[in-house]
Amino acid sequence: MINTKKAIKQSMYETVMHQFNKTADMIDLNPNIRKILGITNNEIIVHFPVKMDNGKVEVFTGYRVQHNNALGPYKGGLRYHDTVDIDAAKALAMWMTWKTSLAGLPFGGAKGGIKIDPRNYSDSELERITRRFTYALGENIGPEHDIPAPDVNTNPQTMAWIVDTYMSTISSSERSHNQHVVTGKPVGAGGLEGRDRATGFGVYLSIKLLLAAEDKDLSNKKFIVQGFGNVGYWASHFLTKDGAKLIAVQDAHATLYNEVGIDTQALAQHCEPRKGSIKGFQGADEIESNEFFGLDCDIVIPAALGNQITAENAFKVQASILAEGANGPTDKEGEQILLEKGVTIIPDIFCNSGGVIGSYFEWLQNRNGELWQLEEVMAKIEKKLTENFYKIHSEVNKRNVDWRTAAFILAISRVETAYKQRGIFP
Numbered sequence: 001m002i003n004t005k006k007a008i009k010q011s012m013y014e015t016v017m018h019q020f021n022k023t024a025d026m027i028d029l030n031p032n033i034r035k036i037l038g039i040t041n042n043e044i045i046v047h048f049p050v051k052m053d054n055g056k057v058e059v060f061t062g063y064r065v066q067h068n069n070a071l072g073p074y075k076g077g078l079r080y081h082d083t084v085d086i087d088a089a090k091a092l093a094m095w096m097t098w099k100t101s102l103a104g105l106p107f108g109g110a111k112g113g114i115k116i117d118p119r120n121y122s123d124s125e126l127e128r129i130t131r132r133f134t135y136a137l138g139e140n141i142g143p144e145h146d147i148p149a150p151d152v153n154t155n156p157q158t159m160a161w162i163v164d165t166y167m168s169t170i171s172s173s174e175r176s177h178n179q180h181v182v183t184g185k186p187v188g189a190g191g192l193e194g195r196d197r198a199t200g201f202g203v204y205l206s207i208k209l210l211l212a213a214e215d216k217d218l219s220n221k222k223f224i225v226q227g228f229g230n231v232g233y234w235a236s237h238f239l240t241k242d243g244a245k246l247i248a249v250q251d252a253h254a255t256l257y258n259e260v261g262i263d264t265q266a267l268a269q270h271c272e273p274r275k276g277s278i279k280g281f282q283g284a285d286e287i288e289s290n291e292f293f294g295l296d297c298d299i300v301i302p303a304a305l306g307n308q309i310t311a312e313n314a315f316k317v318q319a320s321i322l323a324e325g326a327n328g329p330t331d332k333e334g335e336q337i338l339l340e341k342g343v344t345i346i347p348d349i350f351c352n353s354g355g356v357i358g359s360y361f362e363w364l365q366n367r368n369g370e371l372w373q374l375e376e377v378m379a380k381i382e383k384k385l386t387e388n389f390y391k392i393h394s395e396v397n398k399r400n401v402d403w404r405t406a407a408f409i410l411a412i413s414r415v416e417t418a419y420k421q422r423g424i425f426p
Contacts, residue, residue, distance in 0.1 A: 011307040011331045012091040018332045020094065023408040033419045037097075037412070040090055042066040044112075046136040050129050053122055062133045064112035064140055064148075067093035070418045073144055074110035075100055075356060077151025078158070080126075083305065084113040091306075095327055096356070098411035099349040103388060105360045110146050118153050119275055127161050134165040141166065143180040143367075149359050150184040152305065155230070156196070159185045180366035183359035192362035194377040195355075200234020200303075201378070202354020202385055203325045206346045207299060208242065209389045210321065217243070222297040224248040224319075227304030228271060228278050231325045231352065235301055236264045244299070249284070250292045251304070253277045256284035257295065293317050302329035303352075309334040317343060324348035339402055347404035349411060350392060357384050 017038070024034050044064040049057050063086055066074045076096040089111050097109030114133055118126055134141075141148060150159060159182045166182075167175045185191035194201075211217055221244045225232045228249050236246050245261040254277070256262065262284050270281045279286075293300065293309065294316035302308050303325030309317070314334035322338060323346040324330065330338070330345065338345060358381055365372055372380075395406035 011310075012328050013087045015307070015328055015331050016091040016094045019404065019408055020412070023405065023412050026405070027409055027413060027416075029412065029416060030420070032424070033416050036419070036424075037068060037415060040065050040067045040093060041069065042140075043086060043090065044137070044140050045086065046133070048132045048136040050125070050132050052125055060114055060116060060129060060133070062112065062114045062136060063089045064137055064146070065089040065093040065110060066140075066146060067109040067111075068097045068415065069108035070415050070422070071101055071108055072106035073108065073142075074146035075105075075107035075149070075359065076110035076112070077149045078154050078162075079111075079113035079151035080116050080118045080153040080158075081113065081305075082115060082117045084115045088306070089113065092327055095349060097415065098408060099353050099356055101414045102349050102392075102407055102411040103353045103357055103360075103384065104414075105356065107147075107356070107360065110148075111151075112148070113151065113154075126158075130158055130161040131165040134162045135169070138169075141181060143178050143363075147180065147359070147363060148182045149355070150230075152229070156184055156186040156189075156191060159183070159191075160189045163189065180363045183362040184355075185362070190362075190366050192358060192365055192377060193372060193374040194381070195358040195362055196230065197234040197237075198358030198381055199231045199325070199352050199355030200236075201238055201381065202357070203231065203235040203301060203303070203323055203351055204238035204242070205354070205382060205385050206351045206389065207239070207321060207323050209386065210344065210346060213393060219243040220245060221299060222247050223299035223301060224250075224292065224295055224297050225325075226250045226292065226300075226302045226308060226329075227326065228267065229276060229303070231355075232301065232303040233264065233268050235303060235323075235325055239299075240264050247297060248287075248292060248295050249278055250289060251276070251278050254279035254281075255287050255289045255292050256281055257287045257291075258284035299323060301325050304329070307331050309338070311337060314338050315341075317341065320344065321346065324351045327352065335404070345402065345404055347407045350388060350403075350407050353388070354381055354385055357381050 046062045049059050092111035093109050100107040162182050170178050179190045248257045293313045297319050299321045300319040301323045306328035309330040311333035314337035321344050327348050392406050
């Protein structure tokens with residue numbers, strides 16, 4: 001596992017550009033459109049002061065990168081993490097463009113966040129930091145321009161602070177028309193039933209559909225999860241309900257293993273008062289972190305940060321399926337090793353797209369002034385994901401390529417078509 005910030009920064013951007021250039025070559029992408037898609041539209045950096053609980057002022061740095069909006073408003077999460085910088089945001093924003101395109105949504109790609117370790121701040125400080133960041137971004141976000149969502153270390157509460165701050169800057173007669181400036185809000189503040197579990201549900205469904213395509217099911221399949229936040233928890237929840245067995249979990253604090261199976265709900269309850277940390281959980285043994293990816297299992301789900309599976313550890317993977325719950329968890333060298341080993345990689349731009357599909361329905365719900373129930377929301381998400389799965393599956397078989405290549409071909413081709421039909425201004 002590579003831990004240096006420099007390596008993560010370089011690798012994530014290098015990885016997404018490698019994926020883009022490889023696909024562009026394969027589909028003979030129009031050279032003019034290739035120039036446009038190879039760069040970002042806007043890169044916003046803001047520095048803003050916030051008063052801490054002790055009365056001192058700290059200055060924070062926030063980022064918002066808008067990659068492309070040919071298909072619709074920019075869309076993408078905000079993360080609070082000390083690895084956040086402009087290059088990481090550029091890589092993640094480009095992935096969002098491909099993700100929303102592949103999902104068939106009327107969105108482009110963006111990403112951003114604050115370079116911060118949120119564990120070092122109180123809830124009241126995080127609220128002030130979030131509100132001041134929102135104010136600093138100003139008109140760079142908006143319900144028909146750029147719509148943020150939760151990401152690493154942000155949650156529905158973060159989104160509620162953003163929407164409240166943003167709406168307070170709008171004239172009173174227009175505030176009700178701006179509720180969809182962010183998605184992933186609490187249900188009581190205009191959020192969508194089921195949005196909390198949408199990303200993890202998508203990870204689960206992508207695995208289930210892949211196995212079904214091979215006339216298999218999840219019964220007694222052993223899986224391991226890196227990261228037990230929102231995505232890792234919900235993916236584990238749905239997988240275990242369908243007969244699979246969670247045997248190992250890893251986060252920044254510990255690596256847990258239990259060959260008999262880990263109780264997903266009990267682990268979630270353990271994490272709740274510990275700021276998400278799995279350390280100290282009594283229902284599993286703690287093992288060395290470098291043993292994690294080499295555990296004997298059927299499915300690996302990296303659902304933490306980018307660049308976790310590299311040339312240093314990919315050869316250890318024994319699973320036949322790697323489902324990318326995180327964005328960019330596998331670098332190009334790690335991927336090559338996995339493919340040579342015969343591992344099927346369900347790429348992030350499809351595997352974790354349940355979140356942005358859920359976000360689209362929340363955006364639509366707010367925009368139309370409707371309220372949808374959990375059952376109909378989950379049915380909508382499942383229908384969309386299933387349709388997208390079979391489009392990729394068809395491309396895999398037609399071109400005899402791996403799943404990521406097939407997904408990228410579909411995603412980039414859709415954006416290319418938009419440019420060809422619209423032309424370039426002026």
